[in-house]
Amino acid sequence: MIITIDLNNNKPTYLQIVDCVRRAVATGALKTGDQLPTIREAAVQARVNRNTISRAYLELEHLGMIRSRQGAGSFVTDAGPDLEHEERVKALQTLVDELALETVHYQIPVDDVIAMLRESAAKLGKESDHD
Amino acid sequence: MIITIDLNNNKPTYLQIVDCVRRAVATGALKTGDQLPTIREAAVQARVNRNTISRAYLELEHLGMIRSRQGAGSFVTDAGPDLEHEERVKALQTLVDELALETVHYQIPVDDVIAMLRESAAKLGKESDHD
Amino acid sequence: MIITIDLNNNKPTYLQIVDCVRRAVATGALKTGDQLPTIREAAVQARVNRNTISRAYLELEHLGMIRSRQGAGSFVTDAGPDLEHEERVKALQTLVDELALETVHYQIPVDDVIAMLRESAAKLGKESDHD
Amino acid sequence: MIITIDLNNNKPTYLQIVDCVRRAVATGALKTGDQLPTIREAAVQARVNRNTISRAYLELEHLGMIRSRQGAGSFVTDAGPDLEHEERVKALQTLVDELALETVHYQIPVDDVIAMLRESAAKLGKESDHD
DNA sequence: GTGGTCTAGACCACA
DNA sequence: GTGGTCTAGACCACG
8 A cells, every 4th residue: 555645735744644544545545454565665655754654644643444452453344334314414515515616716617627536536436346 | 794704613713804805706706906805894794804805915926816006995806816727627626535535435426425516616706797 | 297007006096196196297288387187177077075085286395296285286296206316216116126026036038027117117117298 | 035025115024025926936945845933933024914924925925936725834836927928028127117217307318227127127037146 | 095124923834 | 853834013115
């Protein structure tokens, strides 16, 4: 699994790392029970401070996606995020509204954005067959 | 009543204000040449400090959406954001990818999200007929 | 004499008016003893508030370029600005340094800027023959 | 000691700071990737409030000259200002015209001003050899 | 009346 | 430690 950080992105580094892991799980690059890179390894690979990796792993643990054990490492859990359906949709709504605003603001056809969305989602879904 | 602040929203107040104005322009509630609420008015109305409105208007000016003149007020500019089409799409891509990740992660059907997006965009677009 | 205001210019309106008059005097469009447009006329022509014209005329009077008399109007005086040579140069230095910074910053050849300067100065100087 | 403030200068403090940084980049005192003084450091050094430095850095970020990241610091960006050449020249024209007006108005020989300009630009350009 | 600048001091988020 | 946000209140410049 590769962690990539975009310094030009406004999103905090640790959240970018979280997204990388989530993406890896979504595509099947990481599966239940798999061990994540150690904090030290990940820090070297992503060229960020260990504390930042630490914080990202903590966040992932809060999300219920991984489980860290002293001296053993961090492992992907089987449980996905356990939000109620209603909460999930509500969380999405914020993102959707933002995207809609940008779309209208930049006068880009909604259908174009939908095509982008389908493609982006497909990338995440289909690659599950990779390994 | 253009500006509304959601204290529960993580987004900084001044950016929420920016989005309010962008939304108002997108829906046609504000048109080229229109005067924005004065900083003092907006501050009272949104119950925030004057400086916060100032910050938001400054951001809007940097976005090329409004023009503020000492002693005169702040007015909507004719020119929209002047990014190249390619840059617009690139900016959208980030948001789209985020949305796709959330969609897959929470195992929500892509079509549901697309429906939400269409609705959200329609809300912005259709209200242009108001006057 | 025509007063033109550029709303996109950062310079305050009243100073833009001052510059217009100074330019008119430099080119010979206005000569010693000539009457300036009345405040009311100028306000209509430039589409600005009378107070703004008022302030510009006040500034011009402070510069010693015009003389206003109650009920009679404002007239161009023979005396130019009466700064010492040293002060003049010092005043210019600020502008020159700003221009130099912009030139280097935007990586424009100094000679190009000099050409622009010569041309701009020539425009002011040569038109003295017009009337 | 990059930042110096002239209290007698009419220009707002934060813009003086912006110019200091632009000058530092122009002379090569600051290069791509270099870290700027932290906001707190700069505030102490320039004897102004932290917010004033913040404002200046914000402006520099909008100019595309620096990039600030929470917790990390502010760094000089590789990309200079990305205006089209035509726009650069247009921006310069305003300054040039102002300078020309002053020159003619104070009856200072254009060649004197040109000499001043060359010298001022040379100061910025030549110091690039420092290291 | 308008917007612009600056200060002082607080609290938060990030690395 | 870093930068980001917000408030409160002051003073100034412009129209």
